[in-house]
Amino acid sequence: MRFFVNYRIVMQLHIQQLNITVPNQEKPLLSIPDFQLNSGEHLAILGPSGSGKTTLLNAITGLIPVSPNQVLWDNTDIHQLSASQCDNWRFAHIGLIMQNFHLTTGLTALENVLLPYSFRHWTIPTAVKQRAYALLEKMDFLAPDRLVESLSRGEMQRVAIARALLSKPKVIIADEPTASLDQKNGQIITALLKDLATQEKCSLLVATHDLRLADSLALRIYLQDGQIQYKDD
Numbered sequence: 551m552r553f554f555v556n557y558r559i560v561m562q563l564h565i566q567q568l569n570i571t572v573p574n575q576e577k578p579l580l581s582i583p584d585f586q587l588n589s590g591e592h593l594a595i596l597g598p599s600g601s602g603k604t605t606l607l608n609a610i611t612g613l614i615p616v617s618p619n620q621v622l623w624d625n626t627d628i629h630q631l632s633a634s635q636c637d638n639w640r641f642a643h644i645g646l647i648m649q650n651f652h653l654t655t656g657l658t659a660l661e662n663v664l665l666p667y668s669f670r671h672w673t674i675p676t677a678v679k680q681r682a683y684a685l686l687e688k689m690d691f692l693a694p695d696r697l698v699e700s701l702s703r704g705e706m707q708r709v710a711i712a713r714a715l716l717s718k719p720k721v722i723i724a725d726e727p728t729a730s731l732d733q734k735n736g737q738i739i740t741a742l743l744k745d746l747a748t749q750e751k752c753s754l755l756v757a758t759h760d761l762r763l764a765d766s767l768a769l770r771i772y773l774q775d776g777q778i779q780y781k782d783d
C-alpha cells in the first residue's frame with residue numbers, strides 16, 4: 551500500500567483544444583486538439599522555423615494568453631491565475647531556459663543564478679547559495695565570480711541552466727538550448743540537461759532544430775504550421 555506520494559515528480563501537462571490565433575490572420579498560430587506529457591518524461595519539440603515551437607512553450611508557461619481550460623498542469627489552469635500568481639507558479643514549478651539566456655550584465659555568474667530567488671526573498675539562505683555553487687560545479691563551471699559578459703556562449707548557457715534549476719523545478723523547459731553552440735558544446739549541454747533532468751526527476755521539454763539533441767530524448771513531436779504532424783516515441 552502506498553502512503554506517500556512524492557509530490558515533486560507529479561506534474562502532468564494536458565493540452566486540450568489549444569487554439570492560438572492573431573487578428574487578421576486566418577490560420578491559427580497553434581492548433582493542438584489533444585496532447586499529454588506525463589511527469590518525468592523528456593520531450594523534444596521539432597519543426598521548421600516559424601512552425602510554432604516557441605509559441606507552444608510560451609503558451610504552456612503562461613507567457614502568452616490562452617483561453618481557459620486549454621492548458622492544464624495537474625488540473626491547474628495557469629491561464630486563470632492572475633499575472634502575479636502565474637509568475638509565482640512559474641517560478642515555483644518551471645525552470646525556463648530561454649533562447650538568449652536573459653542574463654544580467656554587471657553581475658557575476660553566481661549572482662545571476664541567485665537573481666530570481668533574490669527577487670522573491672529578503673535574504674538568501676546558505677543552503678540556497680550552496681545549491682547554486684553545486685549546480686555550477688556539476689556543470690564544470692568553476693568561475694562563479696566572473697562577470698557574465700566575459701563568458702563564452704557555452705558558459706552563459708551553463709549559468710542559465712543553473713539559474714533555471716535553482717528552485718528545484720518539476721519541469722525544465724528549454725528553447726533552442728544548443729543554438730549557436732559548436733557541436734562539442736552542444737553535446738555537452740544536451741548531456742547536462744538530460745542528466746540534470748533525470749537526477750532531479752524533472753520533466754524536460756526542449757524546442758530544438760538539433761536532431762542529435764532530439765534523438766537523445768525519449769519522445770518527439772514534430773510541428774508544422776502550428777499543428778503536431780507526428781509523435782515519435
Ligand SMILES: Nc1ncnc2c1ncn2[C@@H]1O[C@H](COP(=O)(O)OP(=O)(O)OP(=O)(O)O)[C@@H](O)[C@H]1O
Binds near residue numbers: 572579597599602606
Ligand atoms: N504575437 C504574434 N503575432 C503574430 N504572429 C506571431 C506572433 N508570435 C509569433 N508569431 C508567428 O507565429 C509563427 C510561429 O512562431 P514561433 O516563434 O513559435 O516559431 P518557431 O517554430 O519557434 O520558430 P524558430 O525555430 O525560428 O524559433 C511565426 O510565423 C511567427 O511569425
